[in-house]
Amino acid sequence: MTNREDSTWIRRFHPRPTAGNRLVCFPHAGGSATYFYPLSAAMPPSVEVLAIQYPGRQDRHQDPLVDDLAVLADTVTTVLLDCADRPLTFFGHSMGATLAFEVARRLERIGVVPAGLFASGRRAPTCHREEAMHRSSDQELLREVVELGGTEPQLIDDEVARMILPALRNDYRAVETYRYEPGSDLTCPVIAFIGDADPKVTSSEAQAWAGHTTGEFFLRIFPGGHFYLKEHKSVIVKAISDHILTAGAQR
Known part of the structure; x- marks a missing residue:
């Protein structure tokens, strides 16, 4: 793995080279790595956050989009192999939860078992x-995002819409056409939020996420909608960091 590939796919907003654990964050449909900047800043010094940057957005706006979650998972798995010298815990929100699951499956098949998978805002x-929102009009797609709470309506003008719609539609296509392939699932703990x-x-x-691991499973329900994380950041940070530190103590 080259430094170029690492810097393309991974954002380390708060590098912690001596941290003993890594939390890998997978954004939602249309989302970017910067969504996890506040989470990265709030994590204890013992945890370094790696946020995945999908192609086609922000500083990767010229990179070809990927509308197949299996292809995306294959690539991210390869990228993360160089980061597996320390225990990895995954946190994925919405589409990111499904992608994190598929990456975790691939890693476990080659003997790299994550310390845990946090599946947020996503069904098993x-x-x-x-669902076929990816085939809807631009206006309907943007309305969906606003109604879910992903962005404020006053922030979406024509220029912003032109910037975000290609990646948004691509990601909706990827997650809506995803089909679970039966086979080996996980042995690591899965925590659904x-x-x-x-x-x-x-x-x-x-x-139903419980059926995708032979490890422990926990479900936690918060007050709020699809982007409940905004109101519960401190509680979520504590839950993730407590899990990582407990898992580390048990190794």
């Missing part, structure tokens, strides 16, 4: 819904 891979008013996932769909 086997809980399929027929959801908002109690999230239209994208029910408590039973989140509970």
Whole structure:
């Protein structure tokens, strides 16, 4: 793995070269690595946050988009191999949770077992819904994002819409066309976080994550919608850091 590939796919907003653990964060559809800047800043010194930067957005706006989660997972898995010299814990929100799961599967197949997977705001891979928002109009797609709380409507003018729509539509296509392939799942703990008013996932769909690991499973439900994280950052940071430190103490 070259430094070029590492710097392309991974953002270290707060480099901690002596940290004993790494938290890898996977953004939601249309999201970017900077979504996890506040989380990175709040993590204890013993945890270095690696935020995945998907192609086609921000400083990667000229890189070709990837609309296949399996292809994306293959690439991210390869990128993360050079980071596996320390224990990795995954946190994925929405589409990012599904991608994190697929990357974790691939790593476990070659003997790299994550310390845990936090699946946020996303139903289990086997809980399929027929959705085709990626085929809708630009206005409908933007309305969906606003209604979910992903951005404020006053922030989306014509120029911003032109910038975010290609990646947004691409990511919706990727996650809506994703199909779970039966096979070996995980042995690491899985922790599902959801908002109690999230239209994208029910408590039973989140509970179904338990069937994707032979390890421990926990479900935590927060007040809020799809982007419940905004109101509960400190609680989420503590839950993640406590899990990482406990897992480290048990090794």
